[in-house]
Amino acid sequence: xxxxxxxxxxVAGLHYAYEAGTRPPISALRGIDLTINxxxxxxxxxANGSGKSTLLRHLNALLLPSQGNVWVAGWNTHEQxxxxxxxxxxxxxxxxxxxxxxxxTVEEDxxxxxxxxxxxxxxxxxxVDWALRATGLMELRAKASHSLSAGQKQRLAxxxxxxxxxxxxxLDEVTAMLDPAGCAQVSAVITQLHRAGIxxxxxxxxxxxxxxxxxxxxxxxxxxxLQGSPREVFADDASLLAFQLDLPxxxxxxxTLARRLxxxxxxxxxxxxxxxxxxxxxxxxx
Amino acid sequence: xxxxxxxxxxxRGLWHTYLAxxxxxxxxxRGVDLCALRGETVxxxxPTGSGKSTLLQHLNGLxxxxxxxxxxxxxxxxxxxxxxxxxxQQVGLVFQNPEDQLFxxYAGDDxxxxxxxxxxxREEVRERxxxxxxxxxxxxxxxxxxxxELSQGERRxxxxxxxxxxxxxVLALDEPTAGLDPQGRLELLRILxxxxxxxxxxIILASHNxxxxxxxxxxxxVLVAGQVVLEGPPExxxxxxxxxxxxxxxxxxxxEVIQELRRRGFTVPHAVLTPAQAIRQIEAILHA
Amino acid sequence: xxxxxxxxxxxxVTIGQYLPTGSVLxxxxxxxxxxxxxxxxxxxxxxRSLLGLAILMAAVLFGLRLARVSLRFALSGLSPALPFLFLxxxxxxxxxxxxxxxxxxxxxxxxxxxTTGGLFAAxxxxxxxxxxxxxxxxxxxxxxxxxxxxxxxxxxxxxxxFGLPAHEFALVVNIAIRFLPILAREAxxxxxxxxxxxxxxxxxxxxxxxxxxxxxxxxxxxxxxxxQRADGLVEAMEARCYVGGKGRTHLIQLRARPVDMATxxxxxxxxxxxxxxxxxxADAWLLHRLASHT
Numbered sequence: 001x002x003x004x005x006x007x008x009x010x011v012a013g014l015h016y017a018y019e020a021g022t023r024p025p026i027s028a029l030r031g032i033d034l035t036i037n038x039x040x041x042x043x044x045x046x047a048n049g050s051g052k053s054t055l056l057r058h059l060n061a062l063l064l065p066s067q068g069n070v071w072v073a074g075w076n077t078h079e080q081x082x083x084x085x086x087x088x089x090x091x092x093x094x095x096x097x098x099x100x101x102x103x104x105t106v107e108e109d110x111x112x113x114x115x116x117x118x119x120x121x122x123x124x125x126x127x128v129d130w131a132l133r134a135t136g137l138m139e140l141r142a143k144a145s146h147s148l149s150a151g152q153k154q155r156l157a158x159x160x161x162x163x164x165x166x167x168x169x170x171l172d173e174v175t176a177m178l179d180p181a182g183c184a185q186v187s188a189v190i191t192q193l194h195r196a197g198i199x200x201x202x203x204x205x206x207x208x209x210x211x212x213x214x215x216x217x218x219x220x221x222x223x224x225x226l227q228g229s230p231r232e233v234f235a236d237d238a239s240l241l242a243f244q245l246d247l248p249x250x251x252x253x254x255x256t257l258a259r260r261l262x263x264x265x266x267x268x269x270x271x272x273x274x275x276x277x278x279x280x281x282x283x284x285x286x
Numbered sequence: 287x288x289x290x291x292x293x294x295x296x297x298r299g300l301w302h303t304y305l306a307x308x309x310x311x312x313x314x315x316r317g318v319d320l321c322a323l324r325g326e327t328v329x330x331x332x333p334t335g336s337g338k339s340t341l342l343q344h345l346n347g348l349x350x351x352x353x354x355x356x357x358x359x360x361x362x363x364x365x366x367x368x369x370x371x372x373x374x375q376q377v378g379l380v381f382q383n384p385e386d387q388l389f390x391x392y393a394g395d396d397x398x399x400x401x402x403x404x405x406x407x408r409e410e411v412r413e414r415x416x417x418x419x420x421x422x423x424x425x426x427x428x429x430x431x432x433x434x435e436l437s438q439g440e441r442r443x444x445x446x447x448x449x450x451x452x453x454x455x456v457l458a459l460d461e462p463t464a465g466l467d468p469q470g471r472l473e474l475l476r477i478l479x480x481x482x483x484x485x486x487x488x489i490i491l492a493s494h495n496x497x498x499x500x501x502x503x504x505x506x507x508v509l510v511a512g513q514v515v516l517e518g519p520p521e522x523x524x525x526x527x528x529x530x531x532x533x534x535x536x537x538x539x540x541x542e543v544i545q546e547l548r549r550r551g552f553t554v555p556h557a558v559l560t561p562a563q564a565i566r567q568i569e570a571i572l573h574a
Numbered sequence: 575x576x577x578x579x580x581x582x583x584x585x586x587v588t589i590g591q592y593l594p595t596g597s598v599l600x601x602x603x604x605x606x607x608x609x610x611x612x613x614x615x616x617x618x619x620x621x622r623s624l625l626g627l628a629i630l631m632a633a634v635l636f637g638l639r640l641a642r643v644s645l646r647f648a649l650s651g652l653s654p655a656l657p658f659l660f661l662x663x664x665x666x667x668x669x670x671x672x673x674x675x676x677x678x679x680x681x682x683x684x685x686x687x688x689t690t691g692g693l694f695a696a697x698x699x700x701x702x703x704x705x706x707x708x709x710x711x712x713x714x715x716x717x718x719x720x721x722x723x724x725x726x727x728x729x730x731x732x733x734x735x736f737g738l739p740a741h742e743f744a745l746v747v748n749i750a751i752r753f754l755p756i757l758a759r760e761a762x763x764x765x766x767x768x769x770x771x772x773x774x775x776x777x778x779x780x781x782x783x784x785x786x787x788x789x790x791x792x793x794x795x796x797x798x799x800x801x802q803r804a805d806g807l808v809e810a811m812e813a814r815c816y817v818g819g820k821g822r823t824h825l826i827q828l829r830a831r832p833v834d835m836a837t838x839x840x841x842x843x844x845x846x847x848x849x850x851x852x853x854x855x856a857d858a859w860l861l862h863r864l865a866s867h868t
Contacts (some may be wrong), residue, residue, distance in 0.1 A: 021435060036632075037401075048438055048467045062809055084815055092813040099806030102745075104720040104752055111825040113814035118821040128825065144718070147754065151336060160814060176465055179334045179494040182536030205467050208539075246468035249497075250411035253561050261572060271539055275546045282552070282572055309593060346681060348766050371772055386760075387767040389794035399791070402727040403772030446773060 006074065007035040008168060008199055009090070012067035016054060016222075028054040032068075032220040038167060042205040043210035046219035047244035052203040055219065056170045059201065060090040070094070073167070075129050087188075088117070091161030095173040097153035098146075106148070106156055107141045113164040131159040134196075135189050151182025155189055168199035176205060196223060207248040209235075211269035218243055224278055231267045250274040293321035293357075293455035294488045295377075295456055296327075297346060300354035302340055307507040314340045316512040317354070320454070325485040327478075329503030330368055330492040333534040337512040338492035339382070342458045345490065346377040352426060353418070359455050363543075378454030382461040385438060392431025393436060393444055394419075400452040413463075418451035419444075422477055439470040443477070446561065450481065457481065463498055500538045500559045508533070522555035540564035547571070592718045595642040598801050599716040603834040604725030607717050610841045614709045617845030623857045624694065626848030627701040633844050634709045641716045651711050652704060659700055666696035690864055694857070723748040728828050742820025753803065760799050765791050 003202045016029040029051050036042055044052045057063040058070050059079040073089045091113075094100045103109040110128045119127065119177065132138045135155040154174055161169060171190070175183045184242060187209065191222035202209065210216050216233040218226035220243045226233050234240065234251055247255070254268035254277065264281055268274045302315035314337045332338045343349050345352050346364050347370040358365040359376040386492040387441065390396035394415055401411040416426045421441040426438070436444065463471040464477070479502060482489045493499060499506055499520060506523050508516035512531045516523050524530070524541045537545070540561040542553050552571055556565045560564070594600070599607075617630055638648050667688050681688040691816050717725075729742030765775055768791040776790055779785075852859075 005540075022432065023435060047469060057809075060813055062812060067844065084817075087815050092810075094806060094810060096806055098756060099803050100748070100810035102719065102807070103652070104723075108720065108825060109545055110682060112811075112816075115824060116815045118823050121768050121827075123821060124823060124825050129808060144720075146755070157810075164814060179534065180496075180536040207468070242312075244469040246469065246472075249561065250543070253540065253543065253565055256561070256565050257568060258567065264634065271542045271546065274543055275550065278547060278568055278572065279550060309644065310591075345768065346770055348769065371774075374772060379766045379767075381770075384767065387764055387791075387795055389791045399768075399773070400771040403774075452772065468763055469843060560725050 001245050005037075008038045008073060009034070009036040009201075010071040011035070011058070011068070012070075014058060014065050015057075015072060016051075016058065016063065016286050017066050020056040028222055029058075029065075032222075032224060034170075034217070034224065036199065038199055039197060040214045040215060041200045042202070042215045042217060043213035044201060044217050044219065045205070045207070045210050045245060046225075048126045049221075050219040050243075051222040052219055053172050054222075056092070056172050056201065057202055059168075060092050061086050062092070084117075089166055090168045090170055091164055091166035092170045093157045093161050093172065095156070096176060096177050097150045097157065100160075101145045101153060102160075104145055105141075106143050106145055109145050109156060110159045110163050111159055117164070119266075125161045127165065131162040134162055134193065136185075149182065151178050153184045154178060154182065154186050157188060158193075159188070162193075166198070168201065169193065169206075171200065171202040173203050173205060175209070207246055208270070209211060209248075211248045211251070217231035218245065220244075230269055234269070273284050291323070291361075292358055294324050295320070295322040295490060296355075296357040297321065297341070297344070298355045300341070300344060300351055300356060302337070302344070302349065302352055304340070306352065312538075314512050318509070318512070318514055320507055320514070321407055322488045322490055324488055325482075326504050327482050327489040327491060327502045329499040329506035330490065331494065331496070331499060331506055331530075331535060332492070332508055332509035333494060334494075335455050336509045336533075338500045338509055339460050341509065342379060342490065342492050345456070345458050346379045347373040348379070353455065375401075375452050376454055377456045377458060378449040378452055380446055380449050380457065380459040380462060382464055383442075385441035388433050388441060388445060390433060391430065393424075393431045393433050394535070395427070395459075396433055397451050399458060400448055404452065414451045414453065415447075418447040421450055421481060422447040423473060433527045439466060439473070440524075441471070442446055442466065442474070446474075446477070455486065458492075460492050462493070463490065463495055471498075478502060492533065496541075497538045500524070500540070508535070524559070525557060543568070584765055586715050591714060593643055593715045594718070595643075595715075597641045597716065598833075599637060599641040599712075600715050600835060602716075602827055603830045604717055605729050605767070606830065606834040606838045607713060608722070608725045608729060611710065612715045612839045613704065613845045617848045618705045618709070620695060620852070621848040622698070622852030623848065624701060624860070625695055625699065625856050626851040627705060629844060629851075631639065631705050631708075633841075634705055634712060638708070638715075641712060643712070643715050648708055648711055648715075652707055655703070655707070657704060663696040663700050666699050667692040709840075719748065719751045723751070724826055725829060740821055741822060745819075753800075756803070757796070757800060761796055762793065764795050764799075768792060771785035 011032050011034040014029055014032040015027070017025045017027045020026045032055060044055065046052050054063065058065060058077065059072065061083045064077060067247055070077045072086045075086050077086060101109050102112050107128055110131050114124050114127050132141055135158050137155055137159055138151065141153065145153070145156060158169070175186050178186065190200060190202070202213065204210055211230045211234065213230065215226055216228065216230050218233060225243055226239065234247055237247065237255060242245060248269050250271050250273065251269055254264065254274055255266055258264040258266045261281070265277050268277050293519060295319040297318055298318060300315050300318040303311050304314045305311045318341060323390060330338050330341065332336060340349065344351060344363065345358055351364050358373060361368055361373055361376070363373060372411045388396050390399065397418055398411050399412045406414070419426055419428065424440065424447060426442055433441065433444070444562055463474055466474060481487065489502070491499065505518065505521050507514050508523060508529065516524045516526055516529055524537045527537060527545065530537060538559070540563065541558055543564055544558045544567060554567050554571065556567060558567055614630065618627065621627060636647060645807050679687060679689055680693065727740050730738060730740035730743060752811045768775060773791050775789060789857060
């Protein structure tokens with residue numbers, strides 16, 4: 001295998017269990033095998049407690065496997081001396097906008113990461129500017145971080161992760177606590193970053209978001225239950241229900257229509273695709 | 287007076303300024319009018335910062351009106367002589383992420399907190415806890431489980447049970463489905479719908495999740511920067527994308543589909559709320 | 575004037591608030607402002623002269639003017655402490671025995687004796703308190719927390735060679751200050767949630783155990799939320815390669831200008847003057863004049 005085709009992230013036989021008070025240890029991950037290639041956009045879906053967040057935290061060595069291995073750009077997460085390299089390859093953004101902001105101004109919070117790496121002052125400024133531009137926060141650079149809206153705070157968190165110049169961003173339900181406007185802002189930034197070549201691994205509850213990814217991985221009780229393109233994963237309604245998931249709203253409607261109308265497409269994932277399908281179908285039958 | 291038509295919740299000309307009198311004061315409500323009749327589920331839509339939470343917190347007396355009037359269940363929140371605890375029992379307020387407020391070691395004790403504060407007898411408290419937990423889809427046997435060991439969905443329902451155990455007439459909820467997974471959300475909506483079936487009760491739901499409101503609300507208010515900019519049945523309000531979109535709000539996907547079809551020249555005579563209604567309209571178009 | 579809600583915690587405490595008025599005082603180097611604060615504290619506590627205190631108070635009031643802070647707002651920060659202060663002052667008035675040199679009896683009722691010495695001590699106490707509160711408030715009004723922690727960190731850097739973890743210390747202070755309003759908001763939310771369930775957290779009465787138990791519905795969830803936040807922050811910091819202060823660079827550099835040094839020198843002068851007046855016994859002269867009039 002040449003360097004170009006080497007997967008960015010490789011997970012083999014990953015098991016993870018943790019102590020849980022009076023109950024027996026909880027097995028959060030039960031044998032995960034996975035590869036993620038550079039440039040992919042992967043969505044991780046599953047019910048609460050299925051192991052999405054736990055799996056993500058193994059990808060940047062925040063958690064270590066109880067059993068099995070995780071390799072990031074060739075480095076094994078078990079090896080502490082490589083944690084810095086690993087965390088410079090996979091940046092992570094978390095769900096709660098407030099709880100990941102360290103500094104009091106926007107600029108300084110973005111600089112936190114590269115400051116930790118001992119980057120020189122001129123390079124620091126360059127990286128901060130680049131990250132602020134990529135997330136549309138240039139005008140807000142001197143503002144107090146706590147005065148931003150939730151959507152802006154999440155963009156700030158992304159900028160902070162970007163300033164380390166990672167090849168990959170791991171996103172843990174980053175839009176879950178945002179209102180529609182905030183969601184739209186953050187989704188737009190993520191799409192742009194993916195287009196610029198950054199690998200995106202995004203844990204999400206939003207089925208619409210998942211349908212926009214290249215690959216969807218469904219987790220159920222700590223195992224990978226289903227994996228494939230959105231079309232493949234959303235093909236079987238019944239199994240999704242079993243995993244406590246839902247279809248994107250547009251897909252739901254398309255499937256119901258397809259049951260009563262012959263030849264109506266089943267693999268529709270967005271509102272505009274649905275409308276296009278209706279228009280086409282109306283043209284065909286008239 | 288015909289009690290059927292007297293609103294159970296009535297807000298008139300409500301103004302509120304946060305930190306009034308200090309250099310940091312900001313207006314959060316500017317002349318809000320709102321009412322809810324028994325049997326209704328009223329939705330308050332608005333982006334973050336629109337004043338939804340402040341408005342809700344006036345309904346159970348956490349805030350006294352600085353200007354304007356608030357009446358709930360025939361009581362006036364403005365009245366300085368009124369015992370706020372009576373109001374807080376009649377109007378149950380469920381905060382965002384209510385599972386954060388759990389503090390008792392055992393789940394049952396936390397649900398019992400409300401009834402115990404009402405100074406009810408042991409048997410009465412037990413009965414209320416059982417009833418409330420069942421309404422929230424939690425088996426009574428959960429009462430002996432450790433609160434911290436329940437899942438997030440279970441803890442949210444436990445917190446809701448804690449409010450229902452006071453047997454309020456009005457239930458006011460702030461972003462009730464935020465952070466829940468799809469199944470958790472459906473379950474919560476089912477619980478609310480069931481509770482609201484009793485014609486003497488009313489639900490006030492503040493949310494920016496349009497699909498929740500499409501499912502439950504009979505009437506909605508759109509709140510932007512502390513002012514009511516739209517009011518009416520949800521299907522009418524959702525038509526007004528000219529107001530909703532600039533305010534940072536969206537419409538449910540089912541409504542979006544129909545609106546887009548109209549834009550492309552199709553005639554869709556009826557307004558739509560839910561996916562089921564949208565499908566009926568679409569089938570009508572495709573069979574025409 | 576509407577009654578502030580019992581739940582509105584953040585609005586009524588003036589100390590620690592930042593008022594961005596963009597004045598000259600705001601633009602001073604934060605290290606200089608911190609040193610000025612220290613000098614003020616030293617001067618206030620070190621002076622035994624009411625005249626000295628008056629000079630320091632005048633300086634603070636002048637500073638408030640310069641910083642474009644409303645005097646009324648600044649003084650309102652003193653109001654919560656007034657009853658407590660009054661009590662302390664009373665104690666001071668009656669506590670100084672009458673045989674202290676230069677002290678004459680001013681008023682007597684049964685066993686209560688008020689002497690000029692006592693009155694003086696009380697005035698000194700009240701004066702010190704007011705100058706300190708107003709002075710520290712002025713510091714916080716004109717310096718935001720970022721500047722404060724940068725100032726603290728840069729002041730402590732020389733001590734790093736003795737093993738003092740300047741960066742870690744500054745980071746701890748920074749995060750603590752930043753999370754204060756967040757935790758205050760959480761506490762407010764929790765109090766409201768529990769009040770909505772009929773809890774009466776403000777009620778007094780009952781022994782210490784009962785009162786403590788009454789606060790559990792607030793304390794336990796607040797504690798849990800704080801731990802959650804702390805966990806989240808630790809994860810975020812680790813994910814961004816934080817390993818402590820060693821080897822870190824800084825985006826923001828501080829540079830002191832001539833006006834900073836001049837202001838610092840002026841402050842030093844005033845503090846020394848205040849202490850000097852006390853040592854030279856300027857007030858003894860005042861006291862003597864007062865005693866000879868009664």
